[in-house]
Amino acid sequence: MNSSPTPFFRLKASDLEHLLITIEKSLEVQTRTQFYLWAQGALQGFVPHEALWCAWGDVDAMRLKVQMFARGVINPRVESQMTNPTDGVLPRMVDDWLRGGRAPRLLSSEGGEQTGRRQLIGDLQRCGFDHVAAHGVREVQGDYGSFFVFAGLERQPDQRTAYLLELLMPHMHLALHRMRQREADESSTEMAPVTILSKREIQVLHWVRHGKTNFEISQILGISPPTVKNHVQKIMRKLNVNNRAQAVGKSATLRLVTHTDLQEVAR
Template sequence: MNQAVAVEGDDLERLLMTIDASIRVTRRFQFFLWAQGILQYFIPHETLVCTYGDLESRAVRHDVFSRNVTDPAFDAAMTDSQRGFVMPLIDAWLRRDRKPVSMSCADIRDPALARQCVGHLLCHGAPEARGEQGSFFTFLGLPAQPGHREQYFLGLLMPHLHMALHRMCEGEARERQPRNEESVLSEREIEVLAWVRDGKTNHEIGQILDISPLTVKNHIQRILRKLNVSNRAQAVARGVSSGLLERVADARR
């Protein structure tokens, strides 16, 4: 990777498109479509194994993205934190001063891996920086021995692979966190939701709170959006089940 590759014409246009598309990746399905779509121009592959965490201590987790259905035995053989195939590749990458590693799939001895990996593999990673997690990407099923061109473009795209993967992981971590409706809704929105529970119309709620029906409608639309529900009944159910509306009832007594 000491020699640069001339990036011009179609290569330059596709590189900019690949980088631009990566910036919008925040969800798992978006990462899959990006990796199995425009990224294929630079790194044609069948399966991509993403590893992230503390690479040197092996405190990592893995995700497999493949255009084919993978055997559970393959996933285990690739990603086991102690005996999996990815860990020796990371060790080889570290020994090579973090330069890309490639090999023929014919050299793989594990039967479960050999069934899924035809052709060649190429892997590269992004080391941890300032306490952040590192990442490592193993591309399987390349149709030809990866050369300087593939290694060069993989190096160019590595920061974008790294950031797209971590945006995906951070988004999934946020989605797994329990939502606290009380911290999501404003005091006025909680008050409006309580009157909705009591069967009041927008006009009646406006009279009670001394605001216009249009303002009430806007409050309700924000409530639906914040609680990720589609109608007033669902919003009330969320408010009741979370105990959010009990405090309003107590205040009225």
């Protein structure tokens, strides 16, 4: 549950009617094309935006697949800056959302309550987005969660925006779930989520986090010290960091090493 629930916002009769239409239309979504048409139709009329990034998967472990729906052409460079699994804006927004108690995140170049998010706002501006709102849904009954980023809003998001996101999230989550379930049913070879580090690299990073030297790690894992050194160097390259301490810090932010990871690599 959110640590600070979004305040109630009284909607006008026209807003309530529009909300009902948007929810009804979401129930028709089964395919990617239908999701796109819904996002650019009923949903676009409710929360006007340039691009919508939809992420789903293990949100806490930051293992996500991402799909973008836009009303225009998005520069590939912007797409990469938004979704890069190590330095991308979207993973950092997910982390900000988790740290913020899973409350709607409202980001704007015009100010407001932006403590600790200046770098994030600056990167969004460099992507061409001055006003952004984001929210997600936590895992329910063992299913994956989801996270949505509305980029390029027409105006600075406010408490009304946050309240609307709270109302829309369950329906967006279910529409996205039906879309991906339909695609999974139609394909027997659905791709697994992208994994940044290999199982061996996760093992090495785990012991680096516990302050072990390369020699100590080699004794624990039964490999040579040069092999451990090679793994450490690969980890730092993949995470785009300069030393072991930075690798540990970034892995914590991106939640690359989890209890489940360690159970899997131990098998």
